Amino acid sequence: MKHFEVIIGLEVHVELKTRSKLFCGCSTEFGADPNTHTCPVCLGMPGVLPVLNRQAVVYAAKAALALQCTIHSYSKFDRKQYFYPDLPKAYQISQYDQPLAEYGHVAIVNGGEVMKTVGVRRIHLEEDAGKLNHLGQRLGDAKGSLVDLNRAGVPLIEIVSEPDMRSADEARLYLTELRNILSYLDISDLRMEEGSMRCDANVSLRPAEYVGSLEELPRVEIKNVNSIRNVQRGIEYEVARQAELLEAGERIIKETRGFDDQSGRTYSQRSKEEANDYRYFPEPDLPPLVLTDAFVQEVAGSLPPSTMALREELREAGVQPKDIEVILSDQGALTFWRQATTLFDDARLVTNWMLSDLSRLLNAHGDTFATSPISPEGLVELLNLIKRGTLSGRMAKEVVDKMYETGKPAEAVVKNLGMSQITDGEAIKKVVEEVVALHMPVVEDYLSGKDKALGFLVGQVMKKTKGQAKPDVVNTTLKEVIRAVGEKT
C-alpha cells in the first residue's frame, strides 16, 4: 500500500448575531416569513449605498482576538462576482486581499493535553446570500427554485484555517474548539443545523514522493456540511475514496463535492472555478475600514476568559479531562456547574450527577442545562440528602426523576414517596428479628457455613423496608442477631 499524508484545511462561516444586517437596517431574525426582511440595499436595487454595521465589526474583532489573530488597522472590502439566484447583486461584498485579521491559531485539546496548534490564516467579514428552496428532491432534478432573500446581507465572518490538520479526528477537534471559543464570545448562535455555522472542508492526499507545493496538490472541497460529526464522516469517506483512486494510479480531480448524510458518501457537484474567475475588485461603495489601537484595546478588554483558562478552573476543582470537555462545550452547563459547586464542596459529585442522571433527563425531555427544570440549588439539596445518609444513591436516582417530573424540591419528593433511608439501628433491628424468626431454616443454613444464605435474608429485610434500610446497617445487624441465635442453640 502506498503511503499518503492527509492534508485538511477548513473554512468556517459564522453568522454574527447582530440585530440588523451587515449593510442595511433589515432584521436578521431567523425563521421570518419569506422576503419580509428585505429593502432596496439587500435586494440589490440600483443606486443604493451600503453602510457598515458597527456591531458586526466589533463581533468580528472579538473573534479575531480570541483566535489570536492580528487585526489589521487598515482593511478593505471587495466585490466577489458570480451569478447565482441567491445573490441579487450578482456580487458578494467580501474582503479579498486585505482582510480584517490574519495569522491566528487554535490549540486543539485531546485527553486534557494540547495536541497541536492549527493556524488560522485569515478572518474576514462578508455578507450572506439568500436561501434557495428547490422545487424537487435535489438541485439536479429540480424544475425550478424559489428565492427567499431574508438571509441576503446577514453578516458573516469566514474563518480560514491553514491546511494543518492531518486526520478527520483533528478536524473534529479543531471545529469543536473553534465552536467552544466562539460560544463564550456570544457573537453567534452557532447552530450548524440552522446554518448559522457552516463548514467547508478541503481535503487532499500527499503521496510520500510528492515534492510540489500544497497549493498545487489537487484538492476536493466538501461543501456545507451541517454538523461536526458529518464533517468528520465526510472527510473519512473522502480520504478513503482518494486513496483508492491514487492506488489505482488515477488522478484526483479538483472539484466541489456534497455530502450525503444517509449514505455517508460524498458526491461530485461541479469542478471548481479558479479563484480569479470571481474577478475581485475593490468595492467602490465602501471606503477602507480603519481600526484604531484604542478600538482594538477596547475589544480586547471585553473578552471573556479563554477556554484554556476555563479548563484550568475545572481541572483545579478535580473534574476529569473527559468531563471538562463536556462541560466546556455547553455554556449553560458551565454556569450550572459553577452555581452548584459554590453551594456544594464536592465538585466531583456535582459533575457526576450533572453528566449522568441530570443529562439523561435533560436529553430525554429536549431540555438543556440552561433551561433545566431542576436548578443548581435543587440538585445541591438532593446531594445534601445523599451526603447526610437520608438517601442512598439508588434512592436518589428515583427522587431526581420525580423532581424533574413534578418540579418539586428533593425534600418534598422524599416525603411524598414515603421515602427516606432508615438509619435508625433500633428500627432495623426490629425488622431483622422478624425476618430471622420467619426464616429459621435459612438462618441455620448460614450458621452451617452457607455464606450465600445471608443475601436472601438481606433481601427479605430490604423488601420489608421498601428498600429504605441502610444496607450496611442491615448487614451488620443481621450478623449480630444471627450470632445471638447461634449462641442460644
Next chain:
Amino acid sequence: MSLSQEQVKHVARLARIRLESEDAARMTVHLDAVLEYMTQLNELNTDDIDPTMHVIPLTMPLRDDQVRTSLPVEEALKNAPDRRDNMFGVPRIMDGGDR
C-alpha cells in the same frame, strides 16, 4: 498586448454574454485595441505611489446596529417575473454557478 480569442470567450462566459464565432473574432480585435491603448499607463513611474483602493479620501462610516422597517413583501416582489409563496421564482439552476 495580444489577447487570444479563447480569453475573450472566457470573459464573455463569465459575464453570461453569448458570443457567436465571428463576434468573438471581431471582439478580440476591438478589445485588444482598447487594452493596447491602456498600456500607455505603464509608461508612468508609479514606484512611490500606493495603489488607489478608493478615490474619495474617507474612512469607513459605521452605523449603529438598529433594525429599520423593511419593505412590504408586495413591494419587494413587485418586479419579480415569477413568484410563488411570496418567493422569487427562478428557472432550473444549471451547473456552472458557484456556492
